Amino acid sequence: MTIAATDEAVHVRAPGKINLFMRVGDVAPDGYHDVATAYQAVSLYEDVRAWPDDRISVGFSGSVDTSDLPTDDSNLAVKAAKLLAKTAGVPGGVRLEIAKQVPIAGGMGGGSADAAATLVACDALWETNLSKEELHALAARLGADVPFALTGGTAIGTGRGDRLSPALATGSFHWVLAVADFGLSTPAVYRELDVLRIEQAGRPGSWSAPAGPPVVEANVLQALRAGDPLKLAAALHNDLQAAAVRLAPALGELIDLGEQAGALAGIVSGSGPTVAFLADGADDAIALQVALSAARVTAVHAHGPVHGARILHG
Structure with a gap:
C-alpha cells in the first residue's frame, strides 16, 4: 500500500x-x-x-x-x-x-x-x-x-x-533573532537601496553597487571554515541594511541595543526586519536573549547550520 x-x-x-x-x-x-x-x-x-x-x-x-x-x-x-x-x-x-x-x-x-x-x-x-x-x-x-x-x-x-x-562551516554558531512586530516588503527594500545609491553617488563611503558581479568576501568564508564567531562577527555585512533601517529606523536602535547587551555583532537578515545577533556561544546567546526580552523585544535563540528540508518519521 x-x-x-x-x-x-x-x-x-x-x-x-x-x-x-x-x-x-x-x-x-x-x-x-x-x-x-x-x-x-x-x-x-x-x-x-x-x-x-x-x-x-x-x-x-x-x-x-x-x-x-x-x-x-x-x-x-x-x-x-x-x-x-x-x-x-x-x-x-x-x-x-x-x-x-x-x-x-x-x-x-x-x-x-x-x-x-x-x-x-x-x-x-x-x-x-x-x-x-x-x-x-x-x-x-x-x-x-x-x-x-x-x-x-x-x-x-x-x-x-x-x-x-x-x-x-565547522562547529555551530549561536544566534539570537530579534523578531519585529511588523514586516518589510522585499521589493520596497530593494527600491530604497536603489534610491539610496542614487542619492549617495560619488560620495565617500557611498553604498555604490559593486563593479562587476557581486561576490562574497573571502573573510566570510575563512571565518566559517574556522568556526570562529569573532572573525565572523567582523565579516557580517548586508547591502540592504541601510535601506531597511531607513524604512524602519527602529531597526538601527535595535542593533545598537543588542550590541550593547553583549552581541558580537548584529545584522539585518536579508531584506529584514528580523535582526540576527551573533553570540560567542550558547551561554552568551541565552544571556543576550534574556536581556533583549527584558527590553520587551521578542527574541529567539537558534543555532546553525542545520539540515535542509527532510522527511521526519514517527
Whole structure:
C-alpha cells in the first residue's frame, strides 16, 4: 500500500535562514538585482504535514500570527504543490497543514521553507520520485530562497540567490533573532537601496553597487571554515541594511541595543526586519536573549547550520 492510498501524513521540516553576508548588484533592466550572499540555515523551523485529498489546500498554525497569510493560489506552498502536480502529471490533490515558527515577512525565508517542504512532502506523498536536481529546478522557479531551504547547511548563493554552492562551516554558531512586530516588503527594500545609491553617488563611503558581479568576501568564508564567531562577527555585512533601517529606523536602535547587551555583532537578515545577533556561544546567546526580552523585544535563540528540508518519521 502506498502512502497516497492511506490516511497517513507525510511530515517534512524545513529551516529558516539568515543571510550572513549580502552584496547587491545594480538594478537590471528587468527590475531585479544580482546578489552574492552567504546563507546559513538555523534551528527555527516550518513543519509541513501533507495528506492525500481531492484538491490542493493549505491551513496554518504555529507560534507566529498566521491570520493574514493567504490560503489561495497566491500562497507559495500552494504554488509549490501545483507546480509539482503539473510537472509530474499528478491528478490528485493534497491537504497541507503548516505549523510556522519562522517570522512572517521577516527576511528569514519562512515562505520559502514552506515551499521547499511542500515539494519534498508531495514528492513522497504522490510517489513522483523526482531527482534532487529536478526538485531543485522546481524550487528555483518558485523563488530565490527556495533552493536553499531544500539544501540547508551553509551555502553561497549567486545570481538571484538561487545558484548555490556549499560553504564549509565547522562547529555551530549561536544566534539570537530579534523578531519585529511588523514586516518589510522585499521589493520596497530593494527600491530604497536603489534610491539610496542614487542619492549617495560619488560620495565617500557611498553604498555604490559593486563593479562587476557581486561576490562574497573571502573573510566570510575563512571565518566559517574556522568556526570562529569573532572573525565572523567582523565579516557580517548586508547591502540592504541601510535601506531597511531607513524604512524602519527602529531597526538601527535595535542593533545598537543588542550590541550593547553583549552581541558580537548584529545584522539585518536579508531584506529584514528580523535582526540576527551573533553570540560567542550558547551561554552568551541565552544571556543576550534574556536581556533583549527584558527590553520587551521578542527574541529567539537558534543555532546553525542545520539540515535542509527532510522527511521526519514517527
